[in-house]
Every structure is written in C-alpha cells, then in structure tokens.
Amino acid sequence: MTKDKLSGAELVIRGLEHINVSTVFGVPGGAILPAYDPLYDSPIRHILARHEQGAGHMAEGYAQATGELGVVIATSGPGATNLITPLANALMDSTPLLAITGQVASDAIGNDAFQEAYTVGLSMAATKHNYLITDASEIPQILKEAKYIATTGRPGPVLIDIPKDILNQQASWVEPGKLDLPGYKPTLEPNPKMVQQAANLIKKSKKPILYVGGGIIHSKANTELFDLATKFKIPVVTTLMGRGAFPDGNELCLEMPGMHGNYTATTSIQNADLLIAIGVRFDDRVTANPSFFAQNAKVIHADIDPAEIGKVRDAEVPIVGDAKSVIKGLMESLGDTNLDTESWISELKDMKSKFPLSYKQEDKGPLKVPYVLEELQKLTKEEAIVVSGVGQHQMWISQHWNFTEPNTWLNSGGLGTMGYALPGAIGAKTAYPNKLVLALDGDGCFQMTCQELITASTENIPIKIVVFNNGNHGMVRQWQKIFYNSKFSASELTHDTPDYVKLAESMGAIGMRMMEKSDVEKVFNKMLEVNDKPVLVDCVVDPDDMVFPMVPAGGSNDQIIMNKEDLKNL
C-alpha cells in the first residue's frame, strides 16, 4: 500500500533508502524526532551513539573503511553543534559524509527558539556544501544531490538542515531527476597535454619519487599506482592519509615522510630531482618549512582539486584530474620507456639500512608502544583494519604497522581530532562485521569519546581497543620536554584513574591489562579469542618515550632529529 502523500520525515527515510543508505549513526532529539518514527520501520540500521561527535566519527569510520557515503543524523542546536568537529574532520580528510540535522520550525527560525542554532551558518566552513530545506517536496532530489556532491570530485561532508514543520509537511514522492548543478563539475579526465609533459619530465628524471596520499585511496587507484611504480621502478612515499595505498614491504615503498616520517622517506624527497605528487596537498606535516622542501626537485602535481595545485608549492606540471585516470594516462604516455633508477634505488636502500626506525624494549623495563604494535601485528597477520587517535601512538602506528591494503588505516590526519579511534572503529566494524577492527588509541584520546564503548557493547559491535596508557597527553609532554624545558603544564592525566578494566566492564565490554613484556602475547591472544563482545586492553606504557625521527614544526627536512641525543644540538 502506498500513500499518495508522505510526510517530510517519510521522504527523508525513503530518500535515504533510494540513495542506497543501509546504515546511519545518530542521536535523536526534539526537532529530528519526526524522522525517527519512519526510521523505526525502515530496513536502514540505526546505531545509537552516546554523543553526536561519536555518531559523526562513526559515519566517518564507515566511510573511510568502505569508500562509500557515511550518514549521521542529529537534532537541532547542541545536536548540530556537536557535529561540527566530525564535519570539519571529514572536510580536512576528504571523507564522504552526509549529515542530516533537525531544525526548529520554520516560523521559529531566527527567534532564539529552544535548541535553535544557526546550523547552516555554523557548518558553512566545515562542509563542502550545505542546505536548509524549505519545502518537503525538495527532499528526495536534495538527498540525491547531496550524495553526489559528497562522493564525487574531492569527497567531503554535506549537511542538510530540515526544520521540524518540514519534516511534518505532507508532499508527494517525486522520483529524483537529473541533477542541475551548473557550478559543480569536477574534472576527472586530465588534460592529455599535461600528462604528456609529465611523462617527458619522468623520462628525464634520474631520481624520481612518487609522493602519494589519500587521493589514491579515494580514487581506488592503488592497483594502477602499483603498476606505475613497479613497471618504471619509481620509489614511493605514502603520506599519513595515503598509508596502504602502496604496500609496505615492497622494495620501492619508503613509507611515511615528514615530521615523524622515517629518515629515508623524508630524505628521499629532499634528494629527489622529480616529485610525482598524486593526491597529496603538500601538508605542513610533510613539507616542514616549504622553502627548504625538495629544493632540487621539479614537481608534477596531480590532484582532483585544482585549489591544491600551487597552493603551497608551484608545480612545473600541474594536472587536474582523478588519480586513477592520471596514472593510466602516465602509463600510456610512458609506454615502454626504460627508466634508469637503479643507482637511486640502491642509494635509498643503503639509507634505509643506515637509518632504520628504532626502539629498545627492555625485558624488565616499561612497555614501548612500537614493541607492542609489532607483537600485535604478528598475531593479527596483517588482516586488521586499524583505527587510531591522534598523537604519539598514531605516529608510531604509521611508522611501525605494515599496511598493505588501502582502507585498512583510518585516522584523523588533517584536523588531528583526538577521540576519533573508538567511534571510527565502531563505524568500520559496522561496515565489515567479519573483519578484525582494532582501535589503537592513546589514553588522552580515549577519554574524549570513551562513552561510545557503551554503543559498541549495546549495539553488538565487537571491536578491539588497545589504550596505550602513558598517563599523559604524550605528544604534548614530548613537546614540553623538547621546547618548554620539561615544564609539564597540564599534560598529566594519571595512569590509574580511570581504572580502564573496570571502566570497560561497567560499559559492557571485557577489560584486560598488560604491564610488561611477558604479558603482551598472552593478553593479546586472549583479546583475539573474544568475538562476541568489545574488548579493551589497558596497555600501560612508558610515559617518557618520545617519537623519533622528528622535524620540528617550521624546520627544514634536511635537519632530522633522529633520537634523544640529537636533541642536545637543538
């Protein structure tokens, strides 16, 4: 039986089904309440988060793991303002996200009504685009448009704000039609002339580096990238957002460059004569001071977002286009060219063995995060989706974890949002219930969104959480140690409050703890045996450990601090 007219709320739910949304994350409230009524009867799965920020990060985790649209629903006022962080996060990391927020009734807008916030204005600088719906009949078309904008070109977050009276307004379902977006036409196919020019530069290069990032993953271009790099023997650095775009362990993979990148990756860029930059934005965490960055290199910069090209570094060859098409074009233009990069590769190989990443785990000493990570990876056989927070642990994971597949490393790169790991992992596990999903978090980060552990328990989302508990905001402490004369102002959290094991148990999860080397394998094996409940491991680690290598903010990538001893020369 179909009704002639539907409510705006029914149009929202039917519209979401129409654009193939199967899961939404959210928190109900007054203004959005009408939408929750038809949602109850819909096949769409709703995950009830404990805070809208958590709901937003869940939707991001879902999107980062699948490459598909993530959807979050919240109410007006505080519901919407709590979403600003995930929206800004998704904008920075180009994550396709759709946020639907309730708004006070149209005639109350602007009157400082209860739970009113100017959501469209507040989210304007945190979204790719946003809408305020003024007529229920627009809903199906705008949902289609919103998905298209969020998922195409450079992906990003789109918000739709719907006043409560519009959710209750009756209107007919009109099948969404052709999109009319005269101002939105992303360029996917690169200009062949520019591709040819790029190929000419590559042919002349003796020391090329493929500098690749999140754009490869968004474009699902990892296979093409692999072919390009291996056919022409070009070494690859993968940025924080690009980890997994090219497999670690491959002899051409130099892994992460930048502030906490490994020596070889950072230095390879400094020594290169050509940067083939694809789907990267020359972020300051990669370049340090841009005037000292890759001074000997010509730059080919390919990106789907024209505004990224020339923003930080001028490119000899700018290419606007989708990474996959750009790489295919380069492959064609290069044909059977033989690049002589042998001596370059061996130079980098020597560098790798001369300047490896290092850490020292003593048998009786406090646990070191890199050691714990390597042990965990041995036990999980590279099959996990790893989700992290922000700070020391994030850098150590990026350095020490072996990423071989795209979409297996989810983190907050651009905005640096602490608290991403737990809700992000819930989102990823919702998308892939049969995959092992690890939230590897810091204690400071965990405390920012830890209530979502209740969501994981009550919604039966059995993720595994490791809290690297150093009792501190570790990266803040590291900076205070280096740049503020060890004055640890407001960075201490304490090791034992909360008791993470009890906290986990009170939230319906299983809690475990590891304190020393002999615990690690035992506890992780126990953790991996549990499949029906979330598990949290309180991993107590050394508060004085620091992440190296390090290039201080604004410094030169030619001056890499390799260890504590190097700090004396600062």
Next chain:
Amino acid sequence: MSERILSVLVEDKPGVLARVSSTISRRGFNINSLSVGPTNIEGRSKMTIVTELDAVEQVKKQLNKLVNVIKIVELDPSMTIETEVLLLKVSINKDSQTSVIEKASLSNATSVDVGQDFAIFELTGSSKELDKFESLMKPFGIIEMVRGGRIALQSNL
C-alpha cells in the same frame, strides 16, 4: 600591487553571498570592494570583487569550489568598464551654498535632496572620480556618505 577585478557568476540561492564572503575571510584574503546584484539571466546573480591580492589565483580556485559559483572571470582593467555609485550628504550654509553646488555640478554630481543646512548628492563614476568628489566636499563638512561597491563589465566580451 595592482588591483584585480573578479566577475563572479553565481546561482541566486539563499546564502550564496555568505558562502562567498566566508570563503574569502576564511582564507585570510582582503577585499577592497564587493557588490552583488541580479543579471539578465533568471536565477543568476553577479558579484564584482575587487582585491589587491597577489594570491588572486588561489582566491579564484577556492571560490570555484563553491557549489553555487558558476563562473569566475578576471577582468582585464584596460578593457573594463567600471563604475560605482555614491551618495554624499554635506552641510551647507549661506556662505558655502553656492560654492558647494558649483563644485558638485562641475563634478557631474546630481543633487537629490536639499534641506536648510544640508544637501545630498548622487554621483556615478569611476572610483577615482568618486574619491575626488569626496575630497572636494570634505572642507564643507561631510555629514554622511555611502558608496555602492564597484561593478564592472569587460567591453570586448
């Protein structure tokens, strides 16, 4: 630094001016003048943005990312017809009255209202002409002044 004039064709949708100005301030760009109004095409408005930025390329790219921005053209000043409107209220008295009116009429300003002790003039012209008129009136005592923002069209398009 020389002035750069951007002519921005946008969809006439709610919030589009806020999006454009928010993008400009968000990226730390300064603007000298911004005006907006309807065009001959239904549903389309045109904004004229005058800036002195070297970073104008970046401004253009960032504005182009806005979904409601359809086209941005940078106008070549040597081939551009540009104009601006000004309303100026100046105080007058028996002594100054003749001189004010004479100077205004030499400047091609039109008097739109005259009271006991004030006169309001309207002037349309280039920004330089408007500046000049303002400095001519200054000695008599400007009570209030408003300028409408610069608008421009390229003459050979």
